[in-house]
Every structure is written in structure tokens, then in C-alpha cells.
Amino acid sequence: MPQITDIPARIAALDPEQQACCQRLYEISAAAGRLELPPSMHAWTERQFGSLGAVREQHMLKVTNCWTLEGALFNPTRARRPALGHTGDAAIDAWVAAELREDIFAQPLRTTPADPFGRIEGRHCITASNIAKYDGWHGVVICREPHPLRFDAEQIVDYIATAWRWIEAAHRADPSAIYPLITWNCLPKSGASLAHGHLQVALGAGQPYAQVERWRQAAQRYRHEHGRAYAEDMHQAHAALGLALPPVAGCRRLAHLAPARNREMVMLAPAQGHPAAALARALAATLLALRDQRGVRAFNAALAFPPLRPDGRDWGGLPAFARVGDRGDALSIRSDLGVMELYGMAVITADPFELVG
Known part of the structure; x- marks a missing residue:
């Protein structure tokens, strides 16, 4: 299944008319975040995020609607942050x-x-x-x-x-x-x-x-x-x-x-x-x-x-x-809205492609 971080490549593969349509509507850029984990965090990180690599290098996508100025920062890794459990x-x-x-x-x-x-x-x-x-x-x-x-x-x-x-x-x-x-x-x-x-x-x-x-x-x-x-x-x-x-x-x-x-x-x-x-x-x-x-x-x-x-x-x-x-x-x-949503832009942890898969 495609992922949201594939969007730049998917736009590049479109025909010129479709590319132009996407580029008229949206400004899209990719970012990478890197960090160094102390050995004392390795076991916890693997339990919480599945692997050390999942957090050592994270790939994000920033999408802004050029006309409404609504925007989203996508990083599904954030969905694995510590929480209080799931209500069944x-x-x-x-x-x-x-x-x-x-x-x-x-x-x-x-x-x-x-x-x-x-x-x-x-x-x-x-x-x-x-x-x-x-x-x-x-x-x-x-x-x-x-x-x-x-x-x-x-x-x-x-x-x-x-x-x-x-x-x-x-x-x-x-x-x-x-x-x-x-x-x-x-x-x-x-x-x-x-x-x-x-x-x-x-x-x-x-x-x-x-x-x-x-x-x-x-x-x-x-x-x-x-x-x-x-x-x-x-x-x-x-x-x-x-x-x-x-x-x-x-x-x-x-x-x-x-x-x-x-x-x-x-x-x-x-x-x-x-x-x-x-x-x-x-x-x-x-x-x-x-x-x-x-x-x-x-x-x-x-x-x-x-x-x-x-x-x-x-x-x-x-x-x-x-x-x-x-x-x-x-x-x-715990609120799913924070200062970024109020005064920055929406931080999104779910991949939109899961809705069409």
C-alpha cells in the first residue's frame, strides 16, 4: 500500500496536467529527523516503537493547501508515542x-x-x-x-x-x-x-x-x-x-x-x-x-x-x-489537540492511504 511519504514521487510520476493540478493546489515538502539514542533507552524504544531504526531516522511530509492555508505535518511514528492505553x-x-x-x-x-x-x-x-x-x-x-x-x-x-x-x-x-x-x-x-x-x-x-x-x-x-x-x-x-x-x-x-x-x-x-x-x-x-x-x-x-x-x-x-x-x-x-494544532498546523499520525486501502 502506498504511504503518505510517497506523495512527492507519485506527483513526479503524473502526467503534466495532473502534476500542474496538484501543484496549483498544494505545497508539499519532505523532511527527515535524526536522533541519537543512549544505550539506556534501547530496550524501551524497541518496546514502544518496534525498533531503534523507527526513531533514529524519521521521515515526515508537510502539506499546505495554497488557497485555504490549511496544512498538515504527517509522521505516523508519532502514533506510537507513550499513551495511557486504548479504551475498548x-x-x-x-x-x-x-x-x-x-x-x-x-x-x-x-x-x-x-x-x-x-x-x-x-x-x-x-x-x-x-x-x-x-x-x-x-x-x-x-x-x-x-x-x-x-x-x-x-x-x-x-x-x-x-x-x-x-x-x-x-x-x-x-x-x-x-x-x-x-x-x-x-x-x-x-x-x-x-x-x-x-x-x-x-x-x-x-x-x-x-x-x-x-x-x-x-x-x-x-x-x-x-x-x-x-x-x-x-x-x-x-x-x-x-x-x-x-x-x-x-x-x-x-x-x-x-x-x-x-x-x-x-x-x-x-x-x-x-x-x-x-x-x-x-x-x-x-x-x-x-x-x-x-x-x-x-x-x-x-x-x-x-x-x-x-x-x-x-x-x-x-x-x-x-x-x-x-x-x-x-x-x-489526553487531548489530541495541542499548541501546534491551535497556532501552528495540524500534526497527523494516521496515513490517509489507509482509508482507501
């Missing part, structure tokens, strides 16, 4: 069961507030108004299945469809609110404050959410400078490098070259049809594969959409899109 499913189930003994989402009609327009009910979920809001219109999609990891494709599609109906209701109540964002934090490591499965949905006014606007501005500048669609070329570059997965519901899926977190997948909605419905099916297929095949338990997912009406900004070249990333050991007290 039995421990997760026990933690969830303990948390659900006092489950405020168990009876949402009694224990959660409603939005001014009421509640939206799906087959597998119901909405509530978020009691501690981060925007004027901010709701919660409460899953009927309380365990946060017990979901299937039908349930995920229903969660997203219900969230979209909430967005439509909020827009009817407040036509100035036009910027939709659907998010999902699963388990504490992801930032979820409650064990009971739930998604969040927001509809902003005044300006797009900043991370979405970053991508929109990148697509606008890219089209202005190169006369090409940013999302199309982003997919072309990933496909040429072997980092594209089969599409689902017309959504192109990419193992992201400039991820915010490990095992990040990007889904790009098709131009035709309802983007929320297509992204829901693509997200379902992606999350089920991450959970069942890659062992992902704690994750963040987001679905971003163009505004519900024209806002004077150029949204051409950027379709609705979704991102999902792995947050690591679900119950670990």
Missing part, C-alpha cells in the same frame, strides 16, 4: 450506560426547550432548542437511540433530513438567517457534552461561518486566477494521487491531503439534486466504514451549505460539502 468498546458501553442513568434527552418534551417555531420530528429523532446557544438559531437533533455509536444508514439519513427541515423552519421564522451548518460531536473526546447521541444545527445571519467562508474565498480566488473550479480540481488531484474513494449518491469522497484531524474524509455534493440528501447518504457510508472497518469511535462531522438565498458573495466553484475526522481514543483524558 466494553469500557465505552459501560461509560455510556452510567451517563444515561441521568439522561436529560430521554424525555425531550419534558426536559428540553423548544424553538419558537416548535419542534421538528423525524422517524428516528426529534429537535430541541439548544439551551446554551452559540448563535441566534441553534438547535439540537436528539437521536431516539441513546447510545452514540449505535446508528445505521437509515438513521443517519433521517438525522440529516430532520436537521434540514429545522433549517427550513428557522429560515421561515427569520428570513435574515441564511447560512446553514449541521455538526455532530460523538463521545467526550470530540467535545460532546452529553453521552446521548445528538447532532447540532445552526442557521447564521450576517456572515458565513468562518471556516466555511475560508473555503468559499479560496474557491473564488482559485477560479479568478486559474479559471477553474476549485472543488473539481481538488477532487482531480486526490484521484490522481490515489486518495479518492468511490462516490456515494453522486458525492465525491476524498481522504484529505490537508486534514484537520486523523482519518479526515471530505465529501463534495453533486451539482444536481438536494445537497443535504446526497451528503447524508455519503456521510452514512463514510461513518459506517470508519466505525466498522477503521475502529473510529470519537469523531467530529460537519455539513456546510451555500446560503439559502443570494448574499452578494460568489459561491461558484464550491458545492455543499461535509468533513468528518477521527478524534482518537474515545474516553482518553
